[in-house]
Amino acid sequence: MAGRFSNKRKTASSAAPANTPVEQKPDERLLAAMARLDAVSPAEPPEGGNTPAPNSPAAAEENGEKPASPEQDEPASEGNAKLRDPKFLDAKVRLHRKLIDEINLSAIDKVPEEELRRQVAELASEYVLAERLPLNAHELEEFASELYDEMTGLGPLEPLLKDATISDILINTHAQVYVERFGKLELTPVRFKDEAHLLRILNKIVANVGRRVDESQPMVDARLEDGSRVNAIIRPLTVDGPLISIRKFSKKPFNLEKMYEFGSLKPQIGEVLAAAVSSRMSLIVSGGTGSGKTTMLNALSNHISHDERLITIEDAAELQLQQPHIGRLETRPPNLEGKGEVLQRDLVKNALRMRPDRVILGEVRGEEAFDMLQAMNTGHEGSMATIHANNPRDALTRLENMVGMAGTNMSEGSVRAQIASAVRIFVQLSRLSDGTRRLTSVSEITGMEGDIVQMQEIFKYVRVGTEEDGTIIGEFRATGVRPKFLDEIKSHGIEIPGEYFDPKDPL
Numbered sequence: 001m002a003g004r005f006s007n008k009r010k011t012a013s014s015a016a017p018a019n020t021p022v023e024q025k026p027d028e029r030l031l032a033a034m035a036r037l038d039a040v041s042p043a044e045p046p047e048g049g050n051t052p053a054p055n056s057p058a059a060a061e062e063n064g065e066k067p068a069s070p071e072q073d074e075p076a077s078e079g080n081a082k083l084r085d086p087k088f089l090d091a092k093v094r095l096h097r098k099l100i101d102e103i104n105l106s107a108i109d110k111v112p113e114e115e116l117r118r119q120v121a122e123l124a125s126e127y128v129l130a131e132r133l134p135l136n137a138h139e140l141e142e143f144a145s146e147l148y149d150e151m152t153g154l155g156p157l158e159p160l161l162k163d164a165t166i167s168d169i170l171i172n173t174h175a176q177v178y179v180e181r182f183g184k185l186e187l188t189p190v191r192f193k194d195e196a197h198l199l200r201i202l203n204k205i206v207a208n209v210g211r212r213v214d215e216s217q218p219m220v221d222a223r224l225e226d227g228s229r230v231n232a233i234i235r236p237l238t239v240d241g242p243l244i245s246i247r248k249f250s251k252k253p254f255n256l257e258k259m260y261e262f263g264s265l266k267p268q269i270g271e272v273l274a275a276a277v278s279s280r281m282s283l284i285v286s287g288g289t290g291s292g293k294t295t296m297l298n299a300l301s302n303h304i305s306h307d308e309r310l311i312t313i314e315d316a317a318e319l320q321l322q323q324p325h326i327g328r329l330e331t332r333p334p335n336l337e338g339k340g341e342v343l344q345r346d347l348v349k350n351a352l353r354m355r356p357d358r359v360i361l362g363e364v365r366g367e368e369a370f371d372m373l374q375a376m377n378t379g380h381e382g383s384m385a386t387i388h389a390n391n392p393r394d395a396l397t398r399l400e401n402m403v404g405m406a407g408t409n410m411s412e413g414s415v416r417a418q419i420a421s422a423v424r425i426f427v428q429l430s431r432l433s434d435g436t437r438r439l440t441s442v443s444e445i446t447g448m449e450g451d452i453v454q455m456q457e458i459f460k461y462v463r464v465g466t467e468e469d470g471t472i473i474g475e476f477r478a479t480g481v482r483p484k485f486l487d488e489i490k491s492h493g494i495e496i497p498g499e500y501f502d503p504k505d506p507l
């Protein structure tokens with residue numbers, strides 16, 4: 001049957017056969033539907049015989065699921081505020097589940113847009129009537145239109161992507177989706193129809209950045225159009241189905257002031273770091289996954305002079321530097337034939353031919369460490385990177401190992417000497433057990449003694465206790481060491497008050 005794609009909706013198609021030419025505009029249909037409102041009893045299921053069971057709020061709660069209604073969704077500036085209301089987001093999530101049950105998803109791309117819009121609008125109005133959602137005809141039309149966009153976009157993920165209070169979306173197979181809000185994980189009622197449905201959406205995401213995911217390439221990094229970062233891993237490397245992690249792009253990038261508000265560090269420490277950055281001291285932000293390294297790198301980069309030319313290098317672009325003069329580079333994975341891969345190392349080498357004042361490396365992970373140190377040692381002072389490490393000493397060791405991967409035959413001593421002369425400051429971050437992200441140490445490299453890199457801690461976070469609910473109590477303290485780099489900062493005309501380094505009282 002031409003144009004027919006609905007595989008289950010028998011009752012609805014008898015009321016409006018799918019192969020009838022579409023004459024009525026959706027809004028007329030919806031107006032007519034609204035007129036029927038009073039005829040519909042609230043208890044009546046949306047479709048004859050089709051109980052609302054698996055999709056109804058009550059059923060979801062019985063299953064021990066938490067509805068995905070956000071406590072404080074930031075209303076988007078555009079669009080209808082009512083539709084941004086948590087209640088409607090929630091309704092949408094549920095309606096999505098219904099839609100993916102009723103519509104033949106694999107046919108979506110082949111069905112004419114008009115036809116698909118019509119069917120979605122029809123289902124939406126039936127649902128709105130049955131659930132007695134207080135929408136007027138115009139709002140209903142908007143609701144249906146958003147649903148359509150979402151169905152053809154990233155499906156059940158769209159409401160979560162729109163919810164500004166969600167920072168991470170964690171998909172554990174098609175049947176389970178968690179989100180992170182305010183540092184806490186919560187289960188959502190969002191589901192995909194089946195594994196094929198989830199894979200289809202995943203492939204849409206990765207195709208956008210020219211990548212693909214299949215059995216031969218079951219691990220992939222990608223980025224959504226809004227800048228959100230996606231990692232996906234599928235069978236055969238996963239046991240139960242696709243595992244997808246989305247780190248949402250924050251519309252408002254953090255600055256140091258916001259971090260003070262969050263208690264991630266003290267203004268005195270921020271002031272010292274900002275001064276070091278603007279005085280072109282090469283710096284490395286280290287920490288575990290999700291500890292806030294990229295966020296910190298972004299915030300610190302605000303203190304780079306707008307006169308400088310910056311080149312950023314990342315595997316998946318997520319830095320949001322505010323400077324006007326910036327060139328952004330991104331690595332490329334191999335193509336189908338396993339060719340054409342471009343590594344971070346290639347990009348760092350290339351960046352050095354682009355007359356940068358500073359090179360900003362999103363995350364140093366391997367042999368490119370060598371080239372980055374070279375850059376820092378050859379006139380690109382003030383270059384910055386993040387590294388995955390548990391403490392500043394660990395970061396040093398890892399850096400050393402990474403340089404070793406570059407295969408330069410340098411002795412251990414000369415690798416360390418390279419590091420000691422290139423990097424001035426390590427900023428250590430941690431995600432504590434209560435979910436908060438904190439700066440836990442600022443350390444300065446002061447040189448070499450024999451074969452050992454000399455490092456001294458300037459500031460640290462000291463844990464003093466734990467509240468009953470698990471909240472960690474702690475304070476930021478100076479160690480009493482007056483950093484060597486203060487003189488250099490001073491030569492750039494920046495004064496840092498001496499009392500910042502007084503260890504007597506917490507900052």
Ligand SMILES: Nc1ncnc2c1ncn2[C@@H]1O[C@H](COP(=O)(O)OP(=O)(O)O)[C@@H](O)[C@H]1O
Nearest residue numbers: 167259262264288289290291292293294295437
């Ligand atoms: N200081 C902070 N306070 C609260 N949330 C933060 C802070 N720093 C980062 N985040 C949030 O934590 C998540 C991980 O941050 P990100 O910088 O990407 O970590 P990393 O680069 O270490 O993996 C993001 O959602 C980010 O918005």
Ligand SMILES: [Mg+2]
Nearest residue numbers: 293294363386
């Ligand atoms: Mg990062």
